Amino acid sequence: MAPPMSAATFRDRLRAEGLIVVEVGDWQNHNRNSKGPWGPVHGVMIHHTVTSGSARTVAICRDGHSSLPGPLCHGVITKDGRVHLVGYGRANHAGLGDPDVLAAVIAERTPPADNEATVDGNRSFYGFECENLGDGEDPWPAAQREAIVRVCAAICRYHGWSARSVLRHLDWQPGKIDPRGPGMDWAPLLERVSKRIGRKPPTTTLPKPQALKVSLSKLVKAARTDPAAKGTPVTYAGTRIVEAALVDEGLLSKQLLDGHYGTSTKTAMSEWQERCGYSGRKAGQPADGIPGPTTLAKLGKKHGFTVIA
Incomplete structure (x- = not known):
């Protein structure tokens, strides 16, 4: 200090x-x-x-x-x-x-x-x-x-x-x-x-970074639950990992990296999906921001996490 x-x-x-x-x-x-x-x-x-x-x-x-x-x-x-x-x-x-x-x-x-x-x-x-x-x-x-x-x-x-x-x-x-x-x-x-x-080398070595894994099913559940609704929102640690990747992509503000898959995270994911070539089910509609296996895997490959079921 x-x-x-x-x-x-x-x-x-x-x-x-x-x-x-x-x-x-x-x-x-x-x-x-x-x-x-x-x-x-x-x-x-x-x-x-x-x-x-x-x-x-x-x-x-x-x-x-x-x-x-x-x-x-x-x-x-x-x-x-x-x-x-x-x-x-x-x-x-x-x-x-x-x-x-x-x-x-x-x-x-x-x-x-x-x-x-x-x-x-x-x-x-x-x-x-x-x-x-x-x-x-x-x-x-x-x-x-x-x-x-x-x-x-x-x-x-x-x-x-x-x-x-x-x-x-x-x-x-x-x-x-x-x-x-x-x-x-x-x-x-x-x-x-x-x-x-000029000092002795550290007596212990840094641990290897843990492999980051994001569960698609848990993330989808979090994405389908509105944190603003009454009751306890779905919290999942993998949400923060995905949000950090979206921040890196310039799609989400760092101030909104809070671990809750709310409206801002859904919008950021929608923009990522569109970057990957996906859109809404109907012509002219934006992507829905609910993570899918392909777009999430692309995000993970670029930002160092693995997608699991």
């Missing part, structure tokens, strides 16, 4: 670590501080961008998009190992996450499996987006992995943190899969961070 370092100190610490640092525009003053506080900070979060091309990737991370304004991180680590500083302060990178994971990061112990999203992560973490398609096949070059190690070590050394203060987006928020792909082996990377900080 610590106040964030100044922008100048942040830049200088990264350069002192031997990193090639590229300053993008007025990055020191580009932030989302008007939407809430940044700090105290507790750790460093690593993401992948699901993009290719360094210039395009940096521009997206700096400017964001219509449903998620930039900056989307503090620094972008491109495949050549350069660190592009795009913002400083509150950034739209972490979103809501698991309070148990936050407690583990603060205590510098192995984080538990994430199963809820109720705590503001944009306030609590430095965030770095790494150029990678995120399809599980796009490789992570050695220069990029080394830059990740040095970035994390520089920040942890400044704050007196161990490598246990470094986490992945998938450790933080249900439904996330980043970072992943050939070469992104997390436990060895953390050991390298730890050695670079």
Whole structure:
């Protein structure tokens, strides 16, 4: 737990670590501080961008998009190992996450499996987006992995943190899969961070992320029950996983990621179904937003969950 370092100190610490640092525009003053506080900070979060091309990737991370304004991180680590500083302060990178994971990061112990999203992560973490398609096949070059190690070590050394203060987006928020792909082996990377900080490597390794599964039948039952109706709405943990995927697709606001399959979730699912080529039963009608096996499987394949009966 610590106040964030100044922008100048942040830049200088990264350069002192031997990193090639590229300053993008007025990055020191580009932030989302008007939407809430940044700090105290507790750790460093690593993401992948699901993009290719360094210039395009940096521009997206700096400017964001219509449903998620930039900056989307503090620094972008491109495949050549350069660190592009795009913002400083509150950034739209972490979103809501698991309070148990936050407690583990603060205590510098192995984080538990994430199963809820109720705590503001944009306030609590430095965030770095790494150029990678995120399809599980796009490789992570050695220069990029080394830059990740040095970035994390520089920040942890400044704050007196161990490598246990470094986490992945998938450790933080249900439904996330980043970072992943050939070469992104997390436990060895953390050991390298730890050695670079100057401390002994962690005595335990991070657990493998649990495979996320969504029951189609339970999700359909939740979708057919109106949460606004009298009585207790149907709650199902898989709803939050699906909502997180719809948020990633830009179809659902993060503020509506609440685990209830209400009108907004149904509308977002309807738009996803239409993206997949489905429409209503009658010509001109929109898709109904009730999840089906084909469209749900497509969403799961893209966002890291498996559909079961």
